[in-house]
Amino acid sequence: MYLNVAEIESAISNLHAVYPGATEVLTPPHTTHEGRTARLLRIGSRSAHDVDGILILGGVHAREWVPPDALVSLGADLLEAHSLGTGLGYGSTSYTAAQVxxxxxxxxxxxxxxxxPDGRAYSQTADAMWRKNRRPAPAGHGHGGPSCAGVDLNRNFAFLWDHTAKFAPDADVHTSDNPCDPQMYRGPSAASEPETRNIVWALDTHPCIRWLVDVHSAVPVILHNWGSDRNQTTSPSDNFRNPALDAVRGRKDDDIGEFIPYQDLNTAVELAGHMNDAVRGVRGVDYGVEAAYGLYPTSGTSDDYAYSRHFTTPTATKTLGYTIECGTSFQPPYREAEHIIREVSAALLALALNVH
Known part of the structure; x- marks a missing residue:
């Protein structure tokens, strides 16, 4: 059975209670629209000030039930193996005690x-296919029905958020400024949502974080920056800060793309490849690797926001962003979910062991 919101929070408390020397519970500052607080579990025996960090997100989209369970399972596996001095195995992908x-x-x-958490609770009790958070419907939109509540959190970040101004009209960027869009409403302003601001808080208050992974379902694929346009490494001025591109950004098959330094792109692809190799070793499934734009053009996403920060704020940490789209359905039977959880766990450990 999939974990509900209370069980996820209980698991975080229990893991910290059992492994206090290797964990810390972090409480973000913003409660949700329905008054919930969803906490983070930091795993590591040293101070976060002394080591590099990886921020791993789950449950951004409410109906994607596997990722939260996968992150809880990974934490439990890793902490138990470390405590017992053993390795970890996921199919033919294995990690030694020394690697743990x-x-x-x-x-x-x-x-x-x-x-x-609001969205997950609603998805698990009222509308299984609910994707957004539970922001109340704006005044004047109540006639639109239940879909007028909620914001797609993965379109709410401050990266090219205003797609109507920042993209070509025919770019087909996958977001919406319509509060009654049942799937991809971007919100009334960038980072308007408490859940979004909690992720920003995590990045702001932990400059050690150099990688972000947002675990979703279900394609499957491993995505790296950028999602706004095709990657290009030769024209630094063609970037998300350039207003001259606002009328043309996001179109396929033109000569314009989003700048990414060659070394960053090379590193992003290499690390994604390690993750995909680890997934394949679990039971032979090949997720594949591509830039997020290859799926479809996006704005306001967590992975692009995380990476964009160091371009706009020189003091910000460079944080490579990834999205793992796991499995082939949002709520597979739990027996299948357990296989997907192993794939995600194997991939995240591969990332952790190959970053430097």
């Missing part, structure tokens, strides 16, 4: 299993 120790002692893993 390396992750615990050499990194800070910030697990945020359920970013959107």
């Amino acid at each position: 120790t390396h992750v615990i002692d050499g990194l800070a893993l910030f697990l945020y299993p359920c970013v959107n």
Whole structure:
């Protein structure tokens, strides 16, 4: 059975109680529209100030039930193996006790299993296919029905958020400024949602975070920056800060793309490849790797926001962003979910062991 919101929070408390020397519970500052607080579990034996960090998100989209369970399971696996001095195995992908120790002692893993607890609770009790958070419907939109509530949190970040102004009209960017869009309403302003601001808070208050992974379902694929346009490494001025591109950004098959330094792109692809190799070793499933734009053009997403920060704020940490789209359905039977959880766990550990 999938974990509900209360069970996820209980698991975080219990893991910290059992492994206090290797964990810390972090409480973000913003409660949700329905008054919930969803916490993070930092795993690592050293101070977060002394090591590099990976922020791993789950449950951003309410109907995607597997990712929160996967992050709880990964935390439990990793902490138990470290405590017992054993390795971990997921199919033919395996990690030695020394590698487990390396992750615990050499990194800070910030697990945020359920970013959107209101949405998950609603999906699990009222409308299984609900995707957004539970922001109340704006005044004047109540006639539109239940879909006028909620914001797609993964379109709410401050990265090219205003798609109507920042993209070509025919770019087909997958977001919406319509509060009654049942799936992809971007919200009334960038970072308007408390859940979004909690992720921003995690990045702001933990400058050690150099990688962000947002776990979703279900394609499957492993995505890296950028999602706004095709990647290009030769024209630094063609970037998300350039207003001259606002009328043309996001179109396919033109000569314009989003700048990414060659070394960053090379690193992003290499690390994604390690994750995909680990997934494949679990039971032979090949997720594949591509830039997020290859799926469809997006704005306001967590992975692009995380990476964009160091371009706009020189003091910000460079944080490579990834989205893992796991499995092939939002709520598979739990027996299948357990296989997908192993794939996600294998991938995240591969990332942790290959970053430097």
